[in-house]
Amino acid sequence: MCGIVACYTSSPEAITSDVVAAGRTMLTRLAHRGPDDTGQARVGAQAWLGHNRLSIVGPANGRQPLGDPGPWSLVCNGEIYNDADLRESLPGHDFTTASDSESALALLNGRGPWAFDRLEGMWALCAATPDGRFVAARDRLGIKPLYWAEIGGLHYFASEMRAFPVDVQHAVAMFPPGCWWTPADGLVRFATAVTAAPTQDGFTAAELEKRTRDVLVDSVRRHLMADVEVGVFLSGGLDSSIVAAVAAAEYTREGRRLKTFAVGVDGSADLLAARDVAAFLGTDHYETVFDADRAVAALDDVVASVESFDAGLIRSAVPNWFLAELASQHVKAVLTGEGADELFAGYGYYHELHRDPAALRRELRRTIELLHGLNLQRCDRVTMAHGLEARVPFLDARVVDHAMSLPDTVKSLEADGLEKGHLRRAFTGWLPERLLWRPKLEFGTGSGAADLLTPYWNQRIGDAELTEDPATGLRSKEELAYYRAFRRALPEVRPDAVLTRFAVA
Known part of the structure; x- marks a missing residue:
């Protein structure tokens, strides 16, 4: 379990040092969510990712942002309970950590955000590539939190509202469960809280x-x-x-x-x-x-x-x-x-x-x-x-x-x-x-x-x-x-x- 922060700009101009400083301050405000470790990285010119870690699974080598192998770098808050099954079904990914979050990274690298419906658990994530791609997503029930705000083409994401700068708080909204967002596709629903499963009639x-x-x-x-x-x-x-x-x-x-x-x-x-x-x-x-x-x-x-x-x-x-x-x-x-x-x-x-x-x-x-x-x-x-x-x-x-x-x-x-x-x-x-x-x-x-x-x-x-x-x-x-x-x-x-x-x- 963790606290995540991300900043992304839709402008081709690089994220400024002021934005990076704001991201680091946001991460500091979420220190209680991850007292065991903290990590951060600029990804290309348009994104910055931050992560505070509470070590539950893979404590020795699960530091985030997760990157290699593949183009995507990822920060994730939560637990993926079918991690072992996903690892067996994704032989093309060379797993380098014991972190269950790496199965989300492997899905993203191999199949894109539409594959997020395969993740079983409670999670929210942000990921970016050096060439300017970005995605944010949240589990179908919204068990784990994620908030976002956009000011003049600059997008902020965080696990809690109190992480956001005061001058951004007026724009903060809850990121909807069961959805992913990219700059190219906008907000896309990949799952609903309750699926339309057939009724189990005929059983005693x-x-x-x-x-x-x-x-x-x-x-x-x-x-x-x-x-x-x-x-x-x-x-x-x-x-x-x-x-x-x-x-x-x-x-x-x-x-x-x-x-x-x-x-x-x-x-x-x-x-x-x-x-x-x-x-x-x-x-x-x-x-x-x-x-x-x-x-x-x-x-x-x-x-x-x-x-x-x-x-x-x-x-x-x-x-x-x-x-x-x-x-x-x-x-x-x-x-x-x-x-x-x-x-x-x-x-x-x-x-x-x-x-x-x-x-x-x-x-x-x-x-x-x-x-x-x-x-x-x-x-x-x-x-x-x-x-x-x-x-x-x-x-x-x-x-x-x-x-x-x-x-x-x-x-x-x-x-x-x-x-x-x-x-x-x-x-x-x-x-x-x-x-x-x-x-x-x-x-x-x-x-x-x-x-x-x-x-x-x-x-x-x-x-x-x-x-x-x-x-x-x-x-x-x-x-x-x-x-x-x-x-x-x-x-x-x-x-x-x-x-x-x-x-x-």
Whole structure:
């Protein structure tokens, strides 16, 4: 996991020393994303690439920008989980490093950007050639971030908005997931968040549950790919508990003990449930506790890192911040349960407002397509702020395609009266029944953050402040507090360029 920066000029005139200096300053602002190493290179006359590295795979020889062999030089943020398969299928490329990012370079050298749809994982990249070609691209779900801006023919790219020069921030926009961009072709979509896979009709419930279990077990195993130790964020809820159960089984098979991490206010539901799960799985379990004073003291840092002021997002980011801080003291990468609710209809409103199976399917697809600006943005930022990599096995391409091809009736409440019954039954025996069938609590609620933060700001911000504030669309006093922190961190970024509303539709 890393932080990347790129500068490209569409003019035949060379990039100036001032632009290179700006790129280096941008790279410095992303030092938290890659504390292990930094690299940079001017590529020809029109491009400059920069990279801060968190060494997870191929730590000995994976320094970027990657170049030889071939004309392209590349910087990449993320993990390519089918790297081994790609290496076997690309015999014409003389691989010189153990870095999984080199498989992306090999694809680009051999087949061009249209081949990016073969990359399985979470990634964002920029690449350039000495003769003036350039490409930027991002994975189909937007698991890894990328932003861009263009001022007078000069293009800037970076992993976070706060990297951009202040006089460029007004032009910053989110680079769209599943797309690549070149100066010649413009923005081109190479993949969608959800593919149109045929529905798996004709299978029994037991057969579908086995398919779900098999694809998830395979994903967790592949997401454990690393040359460093990987832990698990464990809330005690269904999704993270399943991830922990599979990872713990894999580590036990290898003669290792999994590390799990939990957060909450003292006595919160998540802390108690996580202890129960960890005890059952036999993990090395770590906890961190926060209170209102600690939460409020961290807010400016949290908002600056998440780069949003959505109240629900920040409310869940606060406990995530402390959780990442704790985990970073013990491991360099963690698995999380992100994405399971969107794939398997875990939120209550799905079933309250979308009782028709076809309508539910449309709503699930819509929310999956929005994840890159919401939960995935929070997940990436709070972990990378502490030099920690977060991986999301539920959002692996194979898992997404399988889950979205399940018959619509599988995700309804009719069979069990509790959300995600199919997923729960698929992992029968992996967890005790009391844990497997624990009702869902959203992270901000289960950790206790909502009970601390919402009342805190309701007491400290007057009604007139909310109505008189020039910002539009603010929904609460709590969100106004986060908006003010956002403005302190990113004074020139347009709010409409960063705020994704997970509105009930």
